[in-house]
């Protein structure tokens with residue numbers, strides 16, 4: 001076996017993303033020691049049962065001691081408190097990264113606590129499912145998916161290259177961009193689809209009191225697709241909404257305008273407008289497929305149960 005990339009990797013947060021990382025690190029032999037930390041003793045005990053690492057701690061400070069790479073995989077609203085907690089124990093020369101779905105807010109929360117000599121490189125793997133918790137992870141999650149870094153102006157190129165190589169070994173393709181651009185882009189391609197799904201399923205659920213069980217009984221595949229997204233973790237998505245507020249509100253404003261225009265076309269029987277829009281959107285789907293980006297959320301880990309709230 002080739003020598004591991006890192007002596008010790010600390011995973012702070014061991015839910016879907018943290019546990020998928022633990023599994024791929026083990027499969028690829030990327031670290032000699034994986035230290036796992038999570039706040040909830042129940043989740044930590046489960047991670048231990050699953051054998052996801054070499055050491056386990058509810059105290060993140062203990063886990064990150066001597067670690068060469070620290071990956072924070074907690075809901076974005078908890079990034080600041082985690083950074084504050086682990087800061088005193090971070091080793092000089094270590095790489096500190098995260099996987100949060102929003103970037104400007106995570107940087108604002110974490111950067112003030114990062115000690116001199118520690119390389120802080122914010123990151124975001126564009127890979128996930130609607131499941132959460134340590135049972136939901138799987139080693140193949142990151143395969144052929146993008147991992148975006150939003151490096152800070154003074155990021156050490158050698159540290160960035162080392163972290164990029166780590167993610168490539170996890171199966172990902174790498175891109176870099178500035179945090180504001182990341183947040184605006186993700187607002188439209190990821191955050192809005194989830195918000196729209198939460199909204200449509202909520203509306204249907206309200207109607208259900210009128211129509212009894214018809215929403216479930218007759219739910220067609222289009223509606224079912226929305227229910228998958230709307231089953232995503234409430235804590236994680238509450239935090240995404242609160243921490244990418246401006247970009248999401250901007251995209252929602254555009255979305256509402258376009259929806260009003262669609263509503264008008266339906267009201268006034270403007271078939272040409274409807275046909276033109278639907279033709280244009282069909283082409284978008286085709287370009288995604290041609291670009292090889294039509295990866296469905298795989299079935300790995302689908303049997304996993306919903307994760308208890310707050311664990």
Ligand SMILES: NC(=O)C1=CN([C@@H]2O[C@H](COP(=O)(O)OP(=O)(O)OC[C@H]3O[C@@H](n4cnc5c(N)ncnc54)[C@H](O)[C@@H]3O)[C@@H](O)[C@H]2O)C=CC1
Nearest residue numbers: 013014015016017039073074076100101128129132133311
């Ligand atoms: N679920 C998804 O599809 C994706 C999620 N992300 C991002 O990854 C991060 C983690 O998400 P998931 O793994 O899906 O969530 P998850 O809910 O499965 O796991 C979160 C983990 O963080 C722990 N945790 C929460 N607060 C903590 C704290 N203060 N200190 C220590 N541990 C704490 C929980 O115990 C749990 O182990 C989030 O920031 C999310 O935005 C990024 C890409 C995809």
Ligand SMILES: O=C(O)C(=O)Cc1ccc(O)cc1
Nearest residue numbers: 101125126127128129130190
């Ligand atoms: O489940 C899905 O379809 C997703 O879109 C998963 C996802 C959720 C959040 C992210 O920041 C990245 C990927």
